[in-house]
Amino acid sequence: MKLQEIVINNFMPYKGEQIVQFPQHETQNVMLLYGDNMRGKTSFLNSIRWGFYGLAVGRHLRTIPRVNLVNIEAASVDDWSMSILLKFTHEEKNYELRRKITKKSHVSVPSIDNDFEEVVGLKIDGEVISGDKILNQINQVSPEEISRFFLFDGELLQEYENLLLDKNAQGEKIKLHIEQALGVPSLINGRDDFSVLLQESRRQQTRDANNSSELKSLAARQSDLDVKEDTAQADLIALKLQKSEIEILVDGIDDILKNTEAAQRSKAELDVLTATKKATEERIFDDQNERRQLLRNAWKDILYTGVQPVLRNIKEQRSAMFEASNNKVILDSRILELEKSLFDPICPTCSQSISEKEISEIKEQIAVLKAEASLSHVDIEDIRRLDTKIEQFSQIQSQSEGARFCELVKKERKSNVQLMKLETNIDEIEDEISGFDTDEISRQRSIRDNYIKQLSNIEMDIASVEKSLEKIKKDQTQISNVISKSTQGTNSLSSVKVDLYQSLESVFSAGIDELRDSARLQVEKYAANAFSQLTTEVTYSGLEINQNYGLTILDHQGRALKERSAGAEQIVALSLIDGLNRTARKSGPIIMDTPLGRLDPKHRANVLKYLPKMADQVVLLVHEGEIDPNKEIEDFKERIGVRYAIERISSTQSRIIRSH
Template sequence: MLLHDITLENFGAYRGKQTLNLTPKPGKPIILIGGLNGCGKTTLLDAIQLALYGARARCSGRGTRSYDIYLRDSINRQASPKKAGIKLWFSTTVEGEQRHYRIERFWQLTGKAVRESLAVFINGEMDKVIGEGWADHIEDLLPLEVASLFFFDGEKIESLADPDRAAPVIESAVYSLLGVNTVEQLRTDLLALQRRQKVSDEDRTALDQIASIEKQLEENEVARADALQRVASVRALLLRARMDLKTVETAFAKEGGDLFRRRAELAAQQDHAEKQLQALNDMLANTLAAGPLPLLLLGSRLDAIRQQVTREEEAAQSEQVLEVLNDRDQQLLDLLRNTLTAEQVSQITQHLEADRQSRAVSADIPRFLQMSRGAIQQLDSLDQILSSERARARDLLAEVASLRDQLSVIERQLAGVPDEEVIAGLIKQQDEERKRVSQLEHDLRTMEEAHASAAREHENLTVMRERAYGKRASGLAKAEHAARVVSYSDRVRTTLEKFGEALLQRHISRLEVAVLDSFTRLMRKGELIQDLRIDTSKFTLTLIGADGEELDPGRLSAGERQLLAVSLLWGLARVAGNRLPSVIDTPLGRLDSRHRQNLVERYFPQASHQVLLLSTDEEIDDDLLKRLIPAIAQTYTLVHDDTTFTTTVERGYGWGGTSYVA
């Protein structure tokens, strides 16, 4: 495979269209691309992988984000419209013929959704069939696991610098890159054949149903994971929005915003209270004051009148009694004169006269009121009327006092209402935050419902699958032909297992030699390691020192372990013999000057027929650049504008005294 050129359009920091010619020259395999940290070197490596593998690409900047979110975030902030894309042109040999591929992958932000398109051109003509099945096609050309051994950055070299952590890489490389997995795949296919042979023809419908359900379950798993991630994302946004709203509401309340929103209500309450107070005052003045209530001011006079009326009534009664007694005494004396002596009659007369005179004292009172019986009754009922009026007046006065207190509170609240110009900005901000929270709550409910729907669908599909398996198991029967196929398959699988072990041992032996040779070339201490062994079961590295004893990897310096990681990748590529380009991002890491010189002189020019080096100014410096120039085919510098936060591609390489343009 050979990479010819790549075009980045509004991808990451690359604004507009930026094109790099990646074609090497005879004897000059290196394309040197320089840039300071943050200029977009790793973004360029991500772009190559994204163009080839799409959602499966192992891009460094993706993290745990979903593919749609990663695409959306990778669009240059200044792009208008919000659209980005990558074009990659490469060639490779397919069935003995060289074939040129141009991959054009574009995506555009439409509302909240990201729409992606992929076009595949083969020898200049669009091929829709291969474009639709590109994920499978690229696996035939360059499997993702294999590509990870040729497209790597300094961080991967750091992770491989630990021999224990290198075991999974060695295992993956041996099986995928060196063809051992082909034997394993044959054994797996034979096992699948055995399982298929155990199924009768009548069971074919059940198998198709199970396959359909399994496919739906896989799609449902993707949908559930995506829905869950969207729920988490919206929930986080909602939490942040609620915190923002709370902050605005706190500031709003501090400025008197609640009183401002209630100003109309307070004004209405004030008007209502004033009208009630006026009505009560009118009632006190026009109703109670105009009635008998003022008579309460004449309490002592009314008591004197009552006493005088009582005395006049008693005098009138005494006067009537005297008249009756006078008539009675006269009749009694007339009767006694005939029977008694004159002296006795005189004594009785004196006694009766004295009695009348004593009674006449109470009747001799001035009677200037001379009230009638009706007037006296009205005077008697006046106390009850005045008591009722007094209680009514007290209630009204208490209500007046309460209304005045209420008005005082309302007036103080109205006095504290802030000016509209002061609070207008906070009102607008509060309304906007509330709308934002409301929208996010609606989005969250929608996302949660989508996730719940996907979960219900998963449960239903699981039940359907169990039923389908149960139905299949109930009708499963062994056929003689199937048993024969199973028997032969077992024999072949046993043979393939032995063959695979032998093939694995052969490749491991070659790999041990290649890695040791690569490490010896790169090391300045040629006598440090005498031998190198790889365990075929655990795929761990064992280093043998110059004394023939095992060498603890911890005794190696950080730079030496990094060179060991590079030797591992180089040895794998040499044993595999695949003509694949190598893309190396920030390759020199913690290496000292001597180790860097060895990499520059011995590894980079021979790593592959095409080597893309993504370096900082402190890695490939002036001295190393001079040593590397004989192997350089193209040079570029990624120039970052700190004011616009965008990167452009310029020809040439160099920051110091040496600048080289190829």
């Protein structure tokens, strides 16, 4: 498919009729539509989506009601008509698809979707297609299920990361859409059709066998298995229906929760801050209690500080007394020796008499020593009194209550500052979420968690029933084969049909597996090639695909990277889109809103060089922060076929103008 022209009339910010022509050149195949945020880039993307499928989506993929699609300025003058005309080619045929809504005649001011009438018209090479065939024709050109691979918001590329997760509901849905694009459902439908024919033929074979006495017991066993199969199939259908209903409920809650993501984050932050505040208040309370306890004994700390110098002085006095006492003992001993020498004036060494002069000197020495000894006299009672004082003062001990008290005062001051900050933050967040019912959000989360648990149980039940069905079908096949090979069953028409449909079912089953495997390998091959040209990291060796078509980056040694950045995720998603478009049975233009939002300049340059190769037509809806018209446009200016810009008329009106 190749887009030629779109005519927009009163769609969202685009009042009146506005015409945009798409590039038709083989190499100059890029169209740029510049527009600041909130000017209408996403609305332009939605105009194409709505023209094809009657669907426009807003944030978080929520469907935009019809009343919000009609331009506000037009509606204010009671012009409630809105239309999109798409001209495109497909397989050398020219298509004109027009979709229009107008308010119903009995409605004054529309408020719900049913207040509008919708008309869809299609011409192929000028021939008008009847209404009941239009949807079929659109699906042949571009089924809605695969439109996500050529018509998407670049900010939603990260959703493909779900393909890496096992048993992820969103990933499963994307996988189904991928396989739809790759043509797998065609084979699945064929296999299922033959399964139905096989079942009917087996039951006819059972009825035929029931008429034979030789085969009657086998027919009875087969009939019993048929009943079990019907029961299991009914259980399986009921379980899958129940699963689908719960998934719809989960999706609905997810939509609600997505719209309150900021409030939820704020509420989670509020819960943390509230818990921190409570812990801080408890800590302050405990510190105050400890401070009061310390005050009871803090006087000891003050007394201890005052007593220590006195205690040191007393100990020094006692030490001086001990020293004087010891010195007196030494002096008394010396005096005693000298006095002995006076009583016996004969020298004990040489046995000669001591001269008068020496005796006089000894007497003088004794007098000096006695004088020194009298000065060293210590009263033992004085020492005892000092010992008593030392013992009393030593009992005055400190547990550093004063220092601890000061630490607690400082700590409490800091805690009070922290408490004030917490209370300020809590007040600010409470103001932010004042318009949200956070209790209801929490209730919805709780309900969602319960649904997820139910889904897990249902999936286990489905797996169990499918296993039982597999065993039943295996037993049916064995019995059917025995009947077919019997004398009575060999030539019966029912047995011939059973053998035929059984073979065809096997062929289609094998074909499904083969197609899936080859499609995955093809997607991996093309995606890896795109990734090598898009990434700036030369040490990556490529990509590896899983059963869900999720892509993992491989390092230089072929090891899977466990974590990847938002930018890397976007590059991988673009690589997957390219691989799918090149592998898909149907191809179309790529129309991308905000494709470069999370990329650094080097990756951005690589993407701009590669995007024109991804499809016959590439439409990029960007702002100047993504692609600088004076710099980055040089990287691929030779591929640009046409440029448009969104001009702001007012807050509710924009105009698309062609630039040169």
